[in-house]
Amino acid sequence: MAQRHGRSWQGDWASSMSWLRQDKMFQGIPSGGTVDFAFADLTPETVIVGLTPRDFAANVHSGLFVGWVHHIVALVAERPIDKGRMMICTYRLREHLGTHPVATIMMRDMIARIAAAPAAERVGRGEEEARAAMR
Numbered sequence: 001m002a003q004r005h006g007r008s009w010q011g012d013w014a015s016s017m018s019w020l021r022q023d024k025m026f027q028g029i030p031s032g033g034t035v036d037f038a039f040a041d042l043t044p045e046t047v048i049v050g051l052t053p054r055d056f057a058a059n060v061h062s063g064l065f066v067g068w069v070h071h072i073v074a075l076v077a078e079r080p081i082d083k084g085r086m087m088i089c090t091y092r093l094r095e096h097l098g099t100h101p102v103a104t105i106m107m108r109d110m111i112a113r114i115a116a117a118p119a120a121e122r123v124g125r126g127e128e129e130a131r132a133a134m135r
Helices: 037-042 053-059 101-134
Strands: 016-020 060-066 070-081 084-089
Touching: 037 101, 053 060, 053 070, 070 101, 084 101
Parallel strands: none
Antiparallel strands: 016 060, 060 070, 070 084
């Protein structure tokens, strides 16, 4: 985690962009994948640093980049932990739940994804084990 203030991620110039993946979550937010004015009250003050390109491909659901896709950081990311998953979100959702539609949708979708992840992973492992046993 890192503060945005005083860094290139501060967002005080036109060449930064925040984005939202809508393939696994957040389909109910009509932004076309762009973090726009609907997110104004939710803009994170911190970012998630230290993730690899592989993390971005599989486990980052929102992020920010500066310039020509430089200084890429995550705003929502998940990680496998033992038999489950952990979600990290830097959007300021807590103070806006129930009053801000985007915050409410984001929280609902993240909870649903985390709640469903372990069962889906167990099913996947069971199918792989069954196939291996049949060989």
